[in-house]
Amino acid sequence: MNFVVLGAPGAGKGTQASVLSQKYNIPIISTGKIIRDAMRDNTPFGEKCRPYMDIGSLVPDELIIPELSKRLKEPDCKNGFILDGFPRTIPQAIELNRKGIIIDAVISLEVDDEIIVKRLLGRRICSNCGASYHIADNPPKSPHKCDKCGHDLIVREDDNEKIIRARLKMYHERTAPLKTYYSGCDKLKVIPGQANVEDTIKLTLEAVNNL
Ligand code: AP5
Numbered sequence: 077m078n079f080v081v082l083g084a085p086g087a088g089k090g091t092q093a094s095v096l097s098q099k100y101n102i103p104i105i106s107t108g109k110i111i112r113d114a115m116r117d118n119t120p121f122g123e124k125c126r127p128y129m130d131i132g133s134l135v136p137d138e139l140i141i142p143e144l145s146k147r148l149k150e151p152d153c154k155n156g157f158i159l160d161g162f163p164r165t166i167p168q169a170i171e172l173n174r175k176g177i178i179i180d181a182v183i184s185l186e187v188d189d190e191i192i193v194k195r196l197l198g199r200r201i202c203s204n205c206g207a208s209y210h211i212a213d214n215p216p217k218s219p220h221k222c223d224k225c226g227h228d229l230i231v232r233e234d235d236n237e238k239i240i241r242a243r244l245k246m247y248h249e250r251t252a253p254l255k256t257y258y259s260g261c262d263k264l265k266v267i268p269g270q271a272n273v274e275d276t277i278k279l280t281l282e283a284v285n286n287l
Pocket of ligand 1: 085108111
């Protein structure tokens, strides 16, 4: 199965992608993580992305599409994958289509902007395994430490209010039109992602169980 998880920053794409990954035993391909890892490692690709990431803008299609294409050629993708954060523009979606990649379902998470700002300001990420927590709604058992691997929890660099609002603006201008793009087929599954994590997981699983 091949899935796309669509949604504003902080809508819960990573959270729902993990559920699908466990259910189908297929990898999550997060273009945001690919970019952050490249920036951390100071690769030429990462350095080209940095100015866009610093202001909460999208990385240009001509930079991200070749990276995604490379990743999809890796052997772990042969039985399917979950795209978390790709496509983010209409040209990116057209590119998937051009490559002949069949998407079985597009999970679109719908969450109000103000809820998102609150969520992202309280988000903490494991510096080792990437697990995500919220200081009030989904706190780790021991403060500042990951429940899964015990490493330190950190705040993502783009989780500050100014950049969060810039990312939301980008989402509404460039990414939300993908809902219309995918609405022509019965693959678009709109999930109200405002409820708590468990209820949202239930809705996602109901949507994919009927595929
Ligand atoms: P990316 O890494 O994809 O970040 P994002 O879209 O901003 O999304 P996040 O990872 O912040 O949030 P999420 O939706 O995964 O939510 P999460 O599950 O963590 O991209 C980063 C940047 O890279 C972009 O801004 C762009 O510049 C660039 N980029 C990436 N891909 C690109 C592309 N294809 N083209 C161009 N540029 C690209 O949940 C958030 C919080 O909410 C957590 O604390 C979680 O515990 C909590 N939570 C989740 N679900 C619920 C729920 N149902 N109820 C209550 N709390 C919940």
